Amino acid sequence: MFSASRRAFRRTRDALLVRWGILDWLRLLWCSVVLWCEYGSFHLALRSCSWPDTALRVHHETPAHVLLVADLQVRDPSTSRRLGYSALRQSLTDLVLKRHWHFAAGTRPDVVIFLGDLLAPLRLIRSDEEYERNQRRFKSLFHLPRGVTSFYVPGNNDVGLNIDPALARQARHRWTTHFGPLKQAVVLRNHTLVMVDAAGLAEEDYQRAARYTDYEQWPGIPHGSVEFLRALQGEHEKQPTVLFTHIPLHRPDNARCGPLREKGNIQRGVGPGYQNTLGKKTSAFLLQTLHPSLIFSADDKDYCDYMHVPPKPPVGAEVAPPATTMSEAVREITLKTFSPSQGLRYPGFELLSLATPTQPGVPALADTPCMFPDYTRVYTWRYPPLILLTTLALIILRLRKPRAPPLPQHTPRGALRMSISLHTLPPTIPWPLAQGPGQHPPTPFAPDWSFQTPGGLDLGYVAWPAGVLWGACAWWLT
Secondary structure, eight states, X not given: OHHHHHHHHHHHHXXXXXXXXXXXXXXXXXXXXXXXXXXXXXXXXXXXXXXXXXXXXXXXXXXXXXXXXXXXXXXXHHHHOOOTHHHHHHHHHXXXXXXXXXXXXXXXXXXXXXXXXXXXXXXXXXXXXXXXXXXXXXXXXXXXXXXXXXXXXXXXXXXXXXXXXXXXXXXXXXXXXXXXXXXXXXEETTEEEEEOOHHHHHHHHXXXXXXXXXXXXXXXXXXXXXXXXHHTTTHHHHSOEEEEOSSOOOOOTTOOOOTTOOSOOOOOOEETTEESSOOHHHHHHHHHHHOOSEEEEOSSOSOEEEEEOOOOOOTTOOOOOOOTTOOSSEEEEEOOOSSOOTTOSOOEEEXXXXXXXXXXXXXXXXXXXXXXXXXXXXXXXXXXXXXXXXXXXXXXXXXXXXXXXXXXXXOOHHHHHHHOOTXXXXXXXXXXXXXXXXXXXXXXXXXXXXXXOTTSOBOHHHHHHHHHHHXXXXXXXX
16 A cells, blocks of 8 residues: 555656756755745754753743843944945845844743944934934834843943043933933842943043042942942842943953854954953952852954953952852853854854752853854855856756747738739629629729719719729728
């Protein structure tokens, strides 16, 4: 029974394949490539991307799921002011962001934290109207599912760094109006999530250094980042702290970032509008004040997994005692950029699971990185060669196709006119006044035609309508 079914299936398959032509194979090739590039490659790349709940060993509750996204740099077309290839590249970037967010939001997070550089660089936005258009563009691309809470950490491209004070105040006002506070602390599953204004902290560090003052003697700017962090001192004794900063903390230039980094490492650097890492003293101040269990940063666009060793406090300084659950090293994870970036092939995001701490020594948080496939390469090295191959195949198919025989020639209209003579009408046409059998009376075009017949009979009432009719037909044919 099964052998007969297989034979019938093979006969049907062979019959179908015999009738297939080049166009059918091209259609199959295109369908396979599009399905793989648009869906299959993403599912393959994200097959191991799942919430790290198993590392928490928690059975009495479901951990809170936090999705971390960084370095989006969404641009409205009116702000980018690009034409030609640049406009096409910007459209491709928006398409990639939509595709990335579709799969990232498919993980069904409870909370989403955006770690800065959400919109176009500050120098490209010239008015409040342009800022609102960029913000609406961001909201349309990253639509949050119902019931999902979002938090936004400002980046140096969002609020500026080392720029004109008036422009910086305007940028910070826009941020607080459209995205929320610059710095905040929230509690989730008995974890304190501290989100700092890294750009503001770096600028305050410049002011402190200009006065040759250490952080222990620095009073802090009213409502500034240092004042905000000091207000949280000692929170780690109550519950674990997770720090979120856009600018990474200081580390040696030769520090390794782990196997997931594509190239190089994080180097110190500063310039107009950017700073690669926070200062050494600022990083030590953060570690000694907050005692975080885990640190997440962004801005570098490539992945980096680094362990910070908390520095020893200076002699005579009063600092909070370390928590009993704090290890000697603090892990910092620099997130991959979420948008396609020049020089990097694999964008990504981070998944963070938080559970309520039960007892010391039992892990209450866990994270895992997720990498997207090289989607930009699809539109540069996948589709264009396939389009070229399809074009060549169609050209060859057209050249090898046999020519159809020519259609029969129709009789020209002039020949039809010439074939008709009013002097020789068919003899079968009845004509009661013919001179003899098979003969026709004179036509209006004959030289001897008149309204009177040779017998003296007046036939005007018969010949006149017929003459007019034949004359009209002869004029139309000639």
